Amino acid sequence: MASLNPVRGTHDLLPEARRRHRHVEDTARAVAARYGFAEIATPIFEFTEVFARTLGDTSDVVTKEMYTFEDKGGERITLRPENTASVVRAFLSNGLQQQLPLKYFYNGPMFRYERPQKGRQRQFHQVGVELLGVAQPQGDVEVIATGAQILDQLGIAGDVELEINSLGDTASRDAYREKLVAYFEGHLSALSEESRERLTRNPLRILDSKDEGDRALVAEAPLMTDSLNADSRVFFDTVLEGLETAGVPYRLNPRLVRGLDYYCHTAFEFTTTTLGAQGAVIAGGRYDGLVQQMGGPPTPGVGWAAGIERLAMMAGDPPPPPRPIAVIPVGAEAQTAALGLAQRLRRAGFAVDMAYSGNMGKRMKRANRIEARAAVILGTDELARSAATLRDMDTGEQSEVPLTAIEDRLASFT
RNA sequence: GUGGCUGUAGCUCAGUUGGUUAGAGCACUAGAUUGUGGAUCUAGGGGUCGAGGGUUCAAAUCCCUUCAGCCACCCCA
Numbered sequence: 204m205a206s207l208n209p210v211r212g213t214h215d216l217l218p219e220a221r222r223r224h225r226h227v228e229d230t231a232r233a234v235a236a237r238y239g240f241a242e243i244a245t246p247i248f249e250f251t252e253v254f255a256r257t258l259g260d261t262s263d264v265v266t267k268e269m270y271t272f273e274d275k276g277g278e279r280i281t282l283r284p285e286n287t288a289s290v291v292r293a294f295l296s297n298g299l300q301q302q303l304p305l306k307y308f309y310n311g312p313m314f315r316y317e318r319p320q321k322g323r324q325r326q327f328h329q330v331g332v333e334l335l336g337v338a339q340p341q342g343d344v345e346v347i348a349t350g351a352q353i354l355d356q357l358g359i360a361g362d363v364e365l366e367i368n369s370l371g372d373t374a375s376r377d378a379y380r381e382k383l384v385a386y387f388e389g390h391l392s393a394l395s396e397e398s399r400e401r402l403t404r405n406p407l408r409i410l411d412s413k414d415e416g417d418r419a420l421v422a423e424a425p426l427m428t429d430s431l432n433a434d435s436r437v438f439f440d441t442v443l444e445g446l447e448t449a450g451v452p453y454r455l456n457p458r459l460v461r462g463l464d465y466y467c468h469t470a471f472e473f474t475t476t477t478l479g480a481q482g483a484v485i486a487g488g489r490y491d492g493l494v495q496q497m498g499g500p501p502t503p504g505v506g507w508a509a510g511i512e513r514l515a516m517m518a519g520d521p522p523p524p525p526r527p528i529a530v531i532p533v534g535a536e537a538q539t540a541a542l543g544l545a546q547r548l549r550r551a552g553f554a555v556d557m558a559y560s561g562n563m564g565k566r567m568k569r570a571n572r573i574e575a576r577a578a579v580i581l582g583t584d585e586l587a588r589s590a591a592t593l594r595d596m597d598t599g600e601q602s603e604v605p606l607t608a609i610e611d612r613l614a615s616f617t
Numbered sequence: 618g619u620g621g622c623u624g625u626a627g628c629u630c631a632g633u634u635g636g637u638u639a640g641a642g643c644a645c646u647a648g649a650u651u652g653u654g655g656a657u658c659u660a661g662g663g664g665u666c667g668a669g670g671g672u673u674c675a676a677a678u679c680c681c682u683u684c685a686g687c688c689a690c691c692c693c694a
Contacts, residue, residue: 208685263692267618285694313694318618320688329694397691413690472694483694510694533652563652571654582652596654 212317212325224328226521227514228310231330231353238349240308240332245289247312251279257288257497258463268315270325282314285463287490287506288497290333295499303336303502310511322481322513331487333506335494340438343469343489344445346505350473350485351451353509357518359475363484365451367443367471368427368459370407371435373492376467379430380406386424393420410458426457435468442469465493469505478513485509527554528613529570529596533563533582541581544591544606548579551610570596576616579609 209215216224232242251271270282283289286309299305310330317323332349334342347365354360370376384406387394394402395414402409410421431439446453453471461470470488478484487507494502528548532541545557556573558566563580570578580592585603593612594601604612 211685268692315693317692323693327694480689481694486694508694513694531653564650564654567654569654578654580653584652594653
C-alpha cells in the first residue's frame with residue numbers, strides 16, 4: 204500500500220478537482236488575454252544554473268528546495284521551482300530582444316522540496332504573467348490590475364487584499380539594507396536566533412519574522428519607504444496613483460519583502476486570511492536586473508505568479524460540464540442502430556453516453572446518475588418506424604421523434 | 618530539517634475497564650420492477666483495524682519502533 208501512494212507532497216487530480224483547477228486556469232488565461240498576455244510554455248526542467256544563478260545563492264529555494272538531479276548525459280538538471288527564470292531564459296534563447304515589449308502568460312506545475320501543509324505541496328501549480336521590456340510604472344499597474352481582475356472574476360476579491368511596497372532601485376535598496384543591518388546589530392541580543400542568521404544572509408527578511416520579540420524590534424526599525432531616493436519615490440507614487448485610477452484598492456505594507464534576489468521597486472502580494480498560514484495567493488514584483496543577470500541586455504521586467512491550488516480552494520464551484528445525452532438501446536437488434544445514432548450525435552456536437560451493458564432499467568439508472576439531460580430510447584418498435592423515443596430526464600416527458608429530427612429536437616434542450 | 622495531532626470498509630465515523638466470527642451511515646452491487654431513472658424496502662460484496670515488533674491466556678484497544686496524512690515553524694504560490 205505504501206508504495207502505491209503518490210510521492211509525498213504530490214496529488215492526483217481526479218475529475219472534480221481537476222475541473223476546479225481548470226476553472227482557475229481558464230479564468231486567469233482569459234483575463235490575461237484581455238490585457239494582451241499571450242500564453243507560452245517552457246520546459247518543466249532546466250539546467251540547474253538557470254535557477255541557481257537567478258534566484259540568489261542565499262535563497263531557501265536554491266539552498267534547500269530544488270529538485271535537482273543529474274541526467275544520463277551528466278547534465279545538472281532542476282525541476283523548475285518557479286517560472287520567471289525559465290521565461291527569461293526562453294526570451295534570451297529565442298532572440299526576442301528585438302520584439303520588446305513582450306507579454307506572456309503561463310500555466311503549469313512547479314516543484315519545491317518542502318514539508319507539505321495546507322496550501323503547500325511539492326508539486327504545485329501556478330499561473331503567471333510576465334511583462335518584459337517596460338520600464339514605466341504603467342507596466343506595474345497593468346500587471347497588478349490583471350491579477351486583481353482574475354481574483355474578481357473568480358469571485359474571491361472580497362477575501363483578498365493587495366499589499367504593496369517598494370524596494371526601490373539598487374541604490375535605495377543598498378542604502379536601506381545598511382541602515383537596517385546597523386539597527387539590528389544594535390539590538391542583537393533581542394533578536395531571535397533565526398533572525399540573527401538572517402542578518403547575514405538576507406536582512407530584509409527579518410521584517411517578515413513571526414517571532415514576537417523580532418516583531419517588537421521591527422516595529423521600531425527604519426522603514427524602507429524612508430530610504431527611497433527621489434527617483435524610486437516618484438516611481439512608487441506613480442504606481443500607486445495608477446492603481447487608484449485603475450480602481451484597484453491596495454494597502455501599503457512597508458515590511459513586505461521578497462524572498463528572491465532579483466526584485467526591485469514594486470513588490471506586491473494579494474493575501475488572504477482564509478488559507479491558514481499560507482497568506483499569499485498571488486505574489487510578484489519588478490525585476491529589472493534579472494535579464495542582465497542571466498547574460499542578456501539590460502531589460503526591465505515585472506510579473507507575478509499565482510498558486511492554482513490556493514485559488515481553487517477559495518473559489519466557488521466551477522461551472523458544471525455540459526450534460527450528456529444518454530442513448531439507450533432496447534433489445535439486441537437495436538444495439539447497432541444505437542451505436543450509429545450515438546456516433547451521429549457526437550459528430551453533431553452533443554455529449555453522448557451509451558452504456559456498455561445492462562437492460563433498460565440499468566441504463567436509465569446510469570443515465571440518471573450521470574445527470575443526462577435527455578435519453579434517446581431506441582427499441583425494435585421505434586426502429587420499425589425509423590424513430591426513437593426522446594425522454595426529458597428532468598420533467599419525465601417523452602415522445603416519439605423521427606430519427607432524422609433528433610438533432611433538432613435535442614438542440615432545444617439546454 | 619524541527620514540533621504537535623491523527624491513522625478502523627471507497628467516504629464520514631462508532632468500537633464501553635484489553636474478552637469470541639470488528640460495526641453503523643453514505644456509496645457500490647443485485648432483487649422487488651424481463652421497454653423506463655430519481656424514492657422506498659430487502660439482500661449482498663467489501664477490512665491483513667497504516668506497518669513491524671513486544672506485553673498478555675487473549676490486543677483495534679497497552680508499550681516500543683517505523684511509515685503515512687494533516688497542521689504549524691522555516692520559507693513560500
